[in-house]
Amino acid sequence: MKYTFAAFCLCGLITLAAPARAADPWLTIPGGDGPGHGKRVVLISGDDEYRSEVMLPQLALILARRHGFDCTVLFAIDPKDGTINPDIQNNIPGLESLRKADLMILFTRMRKLPDEQMKEIVDYVDSGRPIVGVRTATHAFANPPGTTYARFDWESKEAGWEGGFGRRVLGETWVDHHGHHGSQSTRGIVAPGAADHPILRGIKDGDIWGPTDVYKLHLPLPESCHTLVLGQVLSGMKRDDPPVAGEQNDPMMPIAWTNTYTGAAGKPARVFTSTIGASQDISNEGVRRLLVNACYWCVGLEEKITPQIDVNLIGKYHGIPFGFGGFARGVKPADINVKTTF
Secondary structure (H helix, E strand, C coil), X not given: CCECHHHHHHCCCCCCCCCXXXXXXXXXXXXXXXXXXXXXXXXXXXXXXXXXXXXXXXXHHHHHHHHCCEEEEECCECCCCCCECCCCXXXXXXXXXXXXXXXXXXXXXXXXXXXXXXXXXXXXXXXXXXXXXXXHHHHCECCCCCCCCHHHCCCCCCXXXXXXXXXXXXXXXXXXXXXXXXXXXXXXXXXCCCCCCHHHXXXXXXXXXXXXXXXXXXXXXXXXXXXXXXXXXXXXXXXXXXXXXXXXXXXXXXXXXXXXXXXXCCXXXXXXXXXXXXXXXXXXXXXXXXXXXXXXXXXXXXXXXXXXXXXXXXXXXXXXXXXXXXXXCCCCHHHHCCCCCC
């Protein structure tokens, strides 16, 4: 289904953002008061299926307005007309904002970025600063053999970089769908021994739910990873559907975990990955809490995480269903910056 600009607005993407220069192909949301005041977060969208261009601006609004982080949201931009177009695989303007970032949140899928853009991401990863990867970030890049950053390709075979950025940095690359895509949803179950982790404060079994399916992973994850949440495959697309019986849930696959990655700078970085977090998924409070808590933890503010921190949506938000080609046409980042709640 194709979405118009009106539908884009009704999905709650546009609200309370700071005015931007019309030429800016990104969204800037200054932080208010809160524990994150003074910390800069760059959120990078660019997937063609799960509507990261809708989800990340809402997450940025929550982080900025409710928690004080300064947020910049980047998009896949069509150079012909300056509109947000996730089908454009090779252009995400504004990645130089990562040079001053305290946290990178990455939600891209199989991007083929030019070297000058890819270098900004690689330099950030090498710096030892923290990373949050969402859903398709496990297969964030498609850099074919022979290119400068081929090791970041999701299918990389380079020694030490097998599985590319996903496997080497986040802890896993794309393997397959584990739940049946579009017919089996996901319920989050706290992993054994993980209940006391700061990221899970305020989260219990069943709080996390989303219509996206569980991803298949190679088990066990690397020793550097710590599984936080397991994905229970449900028999249908409703939150109260029963879990399926059999091997799909025995064992359950991780859907959220932490990792530690040490890049060229020699500084270990805190890394968090969640394979749940699509546009529709964050309509669920548990998913939002997971992601917001993870941002606090990644930047070293875990002592500020409480079960009561505010993760309420800003504006009327209704995530766009996942699917290829389902993005809103004709929307520029500057169009998002109207002082209206939809």
